[in-house]
Amino acid sequence: MKKIYFLIILAAFSTSCSKDASPSDPDPNSTLEACFEVSKEILMVGENLQINNCSVGAIAYSYNLGNGETRSEENPTVVYGKPGDYTIALTVSNEVMETKTTSRQILVNDAVVQDFFIFPEIADGFNGIPMETGVNPVNGLIYSIELLEDLVGTGGAKFYYRELDENYMPASHYLADKPFNSNSAFVNFYPSGNMNFVFSRTLDGLYGTQELTFNNVFNFMNGINSSSKHSYGFLANGTNFFYFGTEEDSGIYKTAVETRNSSGDAFAVVLNSFGDADSMIGDMIEVENGFIAFGAVFSKNDTNPKITNYKPLLIFFDSGLNVTSHVIYEDSLLDSKISSANDLNGSYHLEQLSNGNIAMYANGELTMANATGTKILSSYFEGTKNNQAMVSLGDSFVISSDENLRKFDNNGSQIKALNYPGNYLPEILNINGNLFFIAGFDTEGEVKLLYGLTDTNLNPINLNE
Numbered sequence: 001m002k003k004i005y006f007l008i009i010l011a012a013f014s015t016s017c018s019k020d021a022s023p024s025d026p027d028p029n030s031t032l033e034a035c036f037e038v039s040k041e042i043l044m045v046g047e048n049l050q051i052n053n054c055s056v057g058a059i060a061y062s063y064n065l066g067n068g069e070t071r072s073e074e075n076p077t078v079v080y081g082k083p084g085d086y087t088i089a090l091t092v093s094n095e096v097m098e099t100k101t102t103s104r105q106i107l108v109n110d111a112v113v114q115d116f117f118i119f120p121e122i123a124d125g126f127n128g129i130p131m132e133t134g135v136n137p138v139n140g141l142i143y144s145i146e147l148l149e150d151l152v153g154t155g156g157a158k159f160y161y162r163e164l165d166e167n168y169m170p171a172s173h174y175l176a177d178k179p180f181n182s183n184s185a186f187v188n189f190y191p192s193g194n195m196n197f198v199f200s201r202t203l204d205g206l207y208g209t210q211e212l213t214f215n216n217v218f219n220f221m222n223g224i225n226s227s228s229k230h231s232y233g234f235l236a237n238g239t240n241f242f243y244f245g246t247e248e249d250s251g252i253y254k255t256a257v258e259t260r261n262s263s264g265d266a267f268a269v270v271l272n273s274f275g276d277a278d279s280m281i282g283d284m285i286e287v288e289n290g291f292i293a294f295g296a297v298f299s300k301n302d303t304n305p306k307i308t309n310y311k312p313l314l315i316f317f318d319s320g321l322n323v324t325s326h327v328i329y330e331d332s333l334l335d336s337k338i339s340s341a342n343d344l345n346g347s348y349h350l351e352q353l354s355n356g357n358i359a360m361y362a363n364g365e366l367t368m369a370n371a372t373g374t375k376i377l378s379s380y381f382e383g384t385k386n387n388q389a390m391v392s393l394g395d396s397f398v399i400s401s402d403e404n405l406r407k408f409d410n411n412g413s414q415i416k417a418l419n420y421p422g423n424y425l426p427e428i429l430n431i432n433g434n435l436f437f438i439a440g441f442d443t444e445g446e447v448k449l450l451y452g453l454t455d456t457n458l459n460p461i462n463l464n465e
Contacts, residue, residue, distance in 0.1 A: 116453075160172050
């Protein structure tokens, strides 16, 4: 494929101070000196820089790294994502709030993304779009569900299941041709060895799902298309599975939780209506004493715009799937941005963090709430595709947005960002303490793939070594 070169641009923040700042009346008998050393003065983009503090009399430290990032650790390790000359300034303070500042310069040389990422071969004239990524519970291999689109020939658009070996080389299995529009998918590995693949299936006014089941050697077992329900994912519950999404009932789409046995046979469904019209569940998690689900309420219309009045929805269930409370977030920016069923076929993510706060992410909007659903804050990332990821780290979490990975604390404050080429990233996998992802990126009118790896602080790790 064509060689693509990108820069990784890294930015983060904590606290910052100005140079040579000092109180108006310093203590003449106090001893305070700002001092630090760096592991190297010339380094490459993406390379670790170790800062070692040698200050005297200090109890607090604030490093301004010269790239918009500030750090408060005594001896931080940092990574620069863009080449250039940077001035690192350290401001220290003592118990009586005196401050001293010192600084030094470093040079960061250019590096290209090939030094860190793997670019699997996607032929010219084809799009390669990741729909889902996970780990096969049977063999432990990383898998992805990908959509391959022929842009110039008669090959059409087809779904493939790919597994990566230890050298990130894929083994592929054809699944199906793409019906209608699809921007999300998932697979459930049944105890029998069968695999149930589910794809979104939408047009402006069509809201449905395609399901395909294969055995463990990829022989086709059965398939079904639905125009009256849409499944976004599943949650294991003992020997059963909860498939969640939406289902049409008397002309209204209602939140749906369908219970299936270990063979995939559905035997119960719970429907609930919220708001004035339609509703859906995009993600669902188990918590103490029950479940929490995240989705939206909206109005489905016969004329354009086909979807209006979109508002995020948070639902609390008891262990028997009875609704105990719910919250509709009325002031979402997505109200003016969601206009068709195609906008609803992306990825929805829900996590509860170690302090009890709840993070909800879909369609470029991040909403933080406390344990009862009261909103703390929301952020919208302009230009973000609706196929994006979120992964919890317990006391923090990471999301993908348009060409950025962003790390937040458990109150929703951004603490770091890594700029990377990706536009489409359905899932981030936490594997052995590192974050692996398969992303699609736009280039010259086509979508190609990259495999990436970072640590949990978003420092890139070289997959080519």
